[in-house]
Amino acid sequence: MTPRLDAFGLVVADMARSLAFYRRLGLEIPVEADSAPHAEHTLPGGVRLMWDTVQTVRSFDPNWSPPDGAQISLAFRCADPAEVDSVFAAMTGAGHAAHLKSWDAPWGQRYAVLLDPDGNGVDLYAPLPPAPN
Known part of the structure; x- marks a missing residue:
């Protein structure tokens, strides 16, 4: 197996x-x-x-303790770049922690990073539209 x-x-x-x-x-x-x-x-x-x-x-x-540094990161795909921005705004507006505000990443995605209540990274992303020729 x-x-x-x-x-x-x-x-x-x-x-x-x-x-x-x-x-x-x-x-x-x-x-x-x-x-x-x-x-x-x-x-x-x-x-x-x-x-x-x-x-x-x-x-x-019984001896468990939180690890030092990053624990885990989860990524949520959004429908489009505007949804990345709107979800980020809604989450931070509701009092959840922002780690990185939305930006156009060089790998071709709109990206933002939140932190969940335990400090885990939660990425929001969507593909950017193709650049005009």
Whole structure:
């Protein structure tokens, strides 16, 4: 058997706050999950995004501590460059942290980076229209 990526997880300090952030980005996560020690959302294609509270992780790994530096970065594709800007504005307007304001990246995408409540990078991107000839 060859292992296949089935899920990836985030360790969160405040489940409700983290899930509210990802709901605002369009993930459908039941409100009941806000008080759970573990939550999951199945993405298109079947891979699951999971959240576990710090307390849950420490229940089986008592010495767990957050890693130094970047933990993980998630990327959300937007429909077009204008949506990158509008989602970034809506998220920061709702009080979520901005890391990098929208810009036209040299690799041909409109790009912006938010931080989720636990400091994980959340990229917003969309292809830029082709340059006129």
